[in-house]
């Protein structure tokens with residue numbers, strides 16, 4: 001029965017002069033998301049509201065599902081609209097609407113009219129009272145509650161008349177593209193996809209880099225990372241995924257550096273390489289899935305060591321999250337099932353039995369000197385053989 005949606009977007013509305021920029025970005029993202037659904041849609045912006053109107057046949061569930069992936073949308077209100085053919089017709093329409101949408105009408109309600117078209121013959125208050133009365137007559141089981149109604153019937157009088165009462169939650173956040181771009185270090189684990197989701201939710205476009213170490217990490221592990229990127233791209237739009245062959249660097253570190261420092265030194269090279277690509281692709285920050293104390297390489301002391309090799313800010317949106325909380329988020333956004341597939345990731349083969357938890361940065365730097373002979377060349381080769389996959 002619904003043929004249109006009112007899109008609610010709270011945070012954007014407070015952005016002052018930037019408001020229209022944000023609205024345009026949101027409309028752009030909505031258009032992009034709806035391309036994936038069956039049907040044609042007209043998207044309009046009038047007086048600070050965004051409407052999506054289906055042009056003919058469309059798949060209701062699919063449309064809602066797509067809109068729920070668009071950051072910036074706080075609520076999706078399915079609407080019906082009718083031509084203004086007199087007040088009696090409006091009364092019939094609203095009675096039919098309540099009958100259809102609420103099979104059980106033992107509920108409280110309130111009518112809330114907004115008149116965008118001031119030449120409408122009735123004032124808003126009058127419309128509220130009259131429609132309220134009509135509904136009470138049609139459905140005596142309804143009762144009025146003007147403070148906290150269970151059903152808030154919105155009636156918007158514009159060129160046409162729109163009626164809606166349900167609000168389906170959207171993902172919130174800001175439209176992707178309004179906050180610049182960041183480079184996500186995406187591994188096959190549970191954490192980094194959630195971290196990417198969270199930064200994208202703040203309006204940031206995401207590119208990603210994965211460090212692949214064949215034959216120690218399999219093609220399936222790489223495929224899994226690509227699949228994870230595809231799952232987050234439902235929210236973020238297309239993701240440029242850089243696959244860096246990390247094998248030689250990893251083996252070289254393994255050969256030249258103390259084993260309890262392997263992970264930290266490897267992480268430092270990952271950050272350096274990620275930052276290099278970030279600089280070349282106009283990313284304004286790096287994003288990782290780290291959380292304090294989760295593993296030895298994520299203690300505060302270890303984070304000093306990984307952090308100091310970059311000049312760009314490193315965003316770690318999961319920093320204060322417990323694993324449980326991250327798992328809950330991963331399930332909600334749909335990446336969990338893929339993340340737990342049992343393909344080894346970069347580190348498992350190269351992990352030390354007793355990794356340092358309080359690395360001394362000076363000592364780490366000194367040990368990295370053991371790599372001087374070949375590492376620069378290896379990093380250069382790794383960057384030159386960067387495999388770019390556009391994931392969408």
Ligand code: ATP
Nearest residue numbers: 185186187189190191192209210211288289290346
């Ligand atoms: P995740 O669940 O994201 O794999 P993790 O708990 O396994 O994280 P680590 O392996 O210590 O943690 O990695 C910390 C962060 O470093 C990851 O969240 C990710 O951002 C980045 N990272 C680790 N390995 C890789 C890799 N092979 N390619 C790209 N980024 C990586």
Ligand code: MG
Nearest residue numbers: 187188189345
């Ligand atoms: Mg990992």
